[in-house]
Amino acid sequence: MDTNDEVLVVTVGVFSGRPNPTFELVGPAARQWSELLASVVGVQAADPPPPTRLGEYYGFQVEPRADAIARQSTERLVRVFRGVVSVYEKRHAGHWRDTAELELFLAQRAVDAGHAELLRKVAAPFKLEPSRR
Amino acid sequence: MQWLMDCLGRILRAVADFVDRCLPRYEPAVWNSNPTVQKWNNCYNYACDTQTNTYAQPGHAHGILLNWPVDAACDPVTRGAIADGLTPVNCDEGCGCSECHHQVALVIAPGFDYHWYRKDRDGRWSHKLADSPATNLDNANQLITDPRTANRGPYTVFCGCFCVNKSQVVIS
Numbered sequence: 001m002d003t004n005d006e007v008l009v010v011t012v013g014v015f016s017g018r019p020n021p022t023f024e025l026v027g028p029a030a031r032q033w034s035e036l037l038a039s040v041v042g043v044q045a046a047d048p049p050p051p052t053r054l055g056e057y058y059g060f061q062v063e064p065r066a067d068a069i070a071r072q073s074t075e076r077l078v079r080v081f082r083g084v085v086s087v088y089e090k091r092h093a094g095h096w097r098d099t100a101e102l103e104l105f106l107a108q109r110a111v112d113a114g115h116a117e118l119l120r121k122v123a124a125p126f127k128l129e130p131s132r133r
Numbered sequence: 134m135q136w137l138m139d140c141l142g143r144i145l146r147a148v149a150d151f152v153d154r155c156l157p158r159y160e161p162a163v164w165n166s167n168p169t170v171q172k173w174n175n176c177y178n179y180a181c182d183t184q185t186n187t188y189a190q191p192g193h194a195h196g197i198l199l200n201w202p203v204d205a206a207c208d209p210v211t212r213g214a215i216a217d218g219l220t221p222v223n224c225d226e227g228c229g230c231s232e233c234h235h236q237v238a239l240v241i242a243p244g245f246d247y248h249w250y251r252k253d254r255d256g257r258w259s260h261k262l263a264d265s266p267a268t269n270l271d272n273a274n275q276l277i278t279d280p281r282t283a284n285r286g287p288y289t290v291f292c293g294c295f296c297v298n299k300s301q302v303v304i305s
Contacts, residue, residue, distance in 0.1 A: 011264075013263065013264070013265075014246075015245075015246040015263060016175065016176045016246055016247070016248040016262045016263045016288075017175055017176050017177055017190075017191075017210075017246055017247040017248055017249065017263070018190070018199070018201050018205070018246050018247065019188060019190075020263065020264075051265075051266075051268065051270070051274075052262050052263075052265040052266075053262075053272045053286060054248060054260075054262055054271075054272050054285055054286040054287075054288055055242055055245075055246075055272070055285070055286030055287035055288060056286065058262070058263075058265055061172070061264070077168055077172065088168040090168075091166065091167060091168070093168070121245075
């Protein structure tokens, strides 16, 4: 793998107390994510996402792996939930409409990572089929 | 007589302040305004009113590692919480005011997850869903006056109430 390739950690929002499941985006998937994100941020402003509800799916979080965070001067966290892409840098938050279907992109990767049953259990609003490789 | 009424009023306020001194205020901004704090403190952190920034798990600070999903039940989570220093209490009796306690409640989605609520100084309850913002609303967008009757979605099992003495409880 190219040492300049970014490794992204995706957290699936389903639990309240116990740790949430995670998976990684590496190589082409990470680059595709970055391209999709760049096509959304700054384009169409949105209201903050709706409140989360106990026991229901509450979106994805994407951030650089911890070692990447250590290299960066600012921590960047992206949340995607119900058609809203929220970008947090330090204490600033921006909310943008998910016109590039980032949430669906992440849901598909979550299914491929083995989290389909969990997403179904928490009524995640996607069509969930493993992608053909 | 006015001076007597004023004096009594001040005494009553002082007594109320003394009783309330250990009860957490509902101040969601303390938990929600910094993304790192919001992300790394879950319902257990919030209930214990302790920001560890480690996504605390019941019992972890005392060598108890819960095994998911089989430990998503009242007994294992309660054991972990007690090891951390929480004290079971009758929900209706509460924690009293002899020690510096506040009251929390544990609920379970069987075989899935656990969740905690805490009682705030205003007498209502609030909670924090994982890395989401802290709130005083339940799943039906209603203020929480009693976690036993709140809309909790699939967290259908009410395990019980506990007292938290922040000077004695250690979580991680």
